[in-house]
Amino acid sequence: MNDATIEVSGLRKRFGPTVALDGMTFTVAPGTVTGFVGPNGAGKSTTIRVILGLDAPDEGHALVGGKPYGQLSHPLRHVGALVDAAALQPGRTGRNHLLWLAHSQGMAAGRVDAAIGRVGLAGAARRKAGGYSLGMRQRLGIAAAMLGDPPVIIMDEPFNGMDPEGIIWLRGLLRSLAAEGRAVLVSSHLMGELQDIADRVVVVGRGRVLADAGVDELVTRASRDQVRLRTSAPADAATALGRAAATATVTDAHTVTVLGVAAQGVVEILNGAGVPFSEVTAHRATLEDVYLQLTSGETEYQAASNREARR
Numbered sequence: 001m002n003d004a005t006i007e008v009s010g011l012r013k014r015f016g017p018t019v020a021l022d023g024m025t026f027t028v029a030p031g032t033v034t035g036f037v038g039p040n041g042a043g044k045s046t047t048i049r050v051i052l053g054l055d056a057p058d059e060g061h062a063l064v065g066g067k068p069y070g071q072l073s074h075p076l077r078h079v080g081a082l083v084d085a086a087a088l089q090p091g092r093t094g095r096n097h098l099l100w101l102a103h104s105q106g107m108a109a110g111r112v113d114a115a116i117g118r119v120g121l122a123g124a125a126r127r128k129a130g131g132y133s134l135g136m137r138q139r140l141g142i143a144a145a146m147l148g149d150p151p152v153i154i155m156d157e158p159f160n161g162m163d164p165e166g167i168i169w170l171r172g173l174l175r176s177l178a179a180e181g182r183a184v185l186v187s188s189h190l191m192g193e194l195q196d197i198a199d200r201v202v203v204v205g206r207g208r209v210l211a212d213a214g215v216d217e218l219v220t221r222a223s224r225d226q227v228r229l230r231t232s233a234p235a236d237a238a239t240a241l242g243r244a245a246a247t248a249t250v251t252d253a254h255t256v257t258v259l260g261v262a263a264q265g266v267v268e269i270l271n272g273a274g275v276p277f278s279e280v281t282a283h284r285a286t287l288e289d290v291y292l293q294l295t296s297g298e299t300e301y302q303a304a305s306n307r308e309a310r311r
């Protein structure tokens, strides 16, 4: 799938005094799920709207398969997008909504039933969409995104409103869409979900990229050799580790947290000093930890600017 690349380069956009995008730059490669995360107001939706040609940037460009969205001859066959699951006619059945979309893009009606089947809506497709739950609307929106069998899929907060079974289903779907060679860009606040399904994560704040890396790399970086140690002699352990240039903090009567020495090194230092211990565990950060570390400055900035605004 040669068309399956999203390229966002140097996007800048203001809404009056608000800087929504401030040099946003990243690429989504074919065959990968890329998570797009950041605090409220970080610029995720605006970026997605620019990629889809719904907003024009003041500077920079967004390309899909090398072209701006507006120059794609059959957009739904290049890019499938879930942006606003509520945007449908409530009086129309789910199936008719999809038929109408397929017709507008010159697609065969057979695509509609294939998409309905893939999102698990066969039982509800002939009911009016106005009566759908948010999770069912999301499924309908996802079916619409897949209608044209596009090489690029973009979903803004697709987990919203999904029940646990829906979340598991969607995780599997996103993985299989990437395994088919598509570029999949997913914005979400649910970092735990992204940890299991994303290959890469683009973390954004204040309209620009704070981190763009593989999930494993980010988690390893955030774990920073932190080791947790259970011992009946925490003070002795902290002294021995401190002598070996580790930063050891006694966290409770039986626990010491160690920074700067890997688990194997901690074991060797304690054995050498004759300090007893019952457990040494390497701490593995979660994607949530990574996110909080990267965006903590951003949150403070927002809190400060909100205070400014209230003055």
Ligand SMILES: Nc1ncnc2c1ncn2[C@@H]1O[C@H](COP(=O)(O)OP(=O)(O)OP(=O)(O)O)[C@@H](O)[C@H]1O
Pocket (backbone or CB within 6 Å): 015, 018, 019, 020, 038, 039, 040, 041, 042, 043, 044, 045, 046, 047
């Ligand atoms: N149409 C608009 N008019 C004015 N300001 C806007 C408009 N759209 C977005 N903004 C502002 O631009 C900034 C970026 O908003 P955007 O919706 O892209 O962020 P987001 O990361 O998607 O946030 P959220 O997670 O809350 O959806 C925010 O400060 C927002 O208030």
